Amino acid sequence: EDKVVQSPLSLVVHEGDTVTLNCSYEVTNFRSLLWYKQEKKAPTFLFMLTSSGIEKKSGRLSSILDKKELFSILNITATQTGDSAVYLCAVDLEEYGNKLVFGAGTILRVKS
């Protein structure tokens, strides 16, 4: 059974802190791993990772994939209250034509 596991399930930090969110996976026919940010509505896309060791960066957010150890991390530096959200990791499975398997998500709360 295809599985995506995220940790921690929830996290409370203070503004300015750096956080690292984890995502591990056990799937067949891996194609890519995606990170999404979900606030009150639908998820918004952050990153897509297909190759090991290549860091993707967008502002204070960055992410990297390790295909040998089957995990990815999402880093957020200098956190702000606007970063409070649920962060979802999903794996795109080649055999299912765009079907995404989501992890349970990490609830991040940034306190001012």
Add this chain to the structure above:
Amino acid sequence: GAVVSQHPSWVICKSGTSVKIECRSLDFQATTMFWYRQFPKQSLMLMATSNEGSKATYEQGVEKDKFLINHASLTLSTLTVTSAHPEDSSFYICSAIRLAGGPPQETQYFGPGTRLLVL
């Protein structure tokens, strides 16, 4: 960019009634749409894959007779929750595929979701 809408955004209904949720791709044709359900503090769970002009493919554990999916056109898929009960209360999100086989961040677009509350 590609836009996917859902209607209604909020619905409250009595137990035993049926509720229809629409998912529309506004500026592109979507051969495939996915329906997800998300319970509070949980992740998105795929319910079914809807292909235009054919029967939907349901994930294990999802009752096809309870969650009726119709994908009658390239821009519209509907999910009908039949005889809804309080345990069906959830956040339902659709996504639409703009170009089959392409990378998801360029091709899969999520709708804003529909909150269903069954009393």
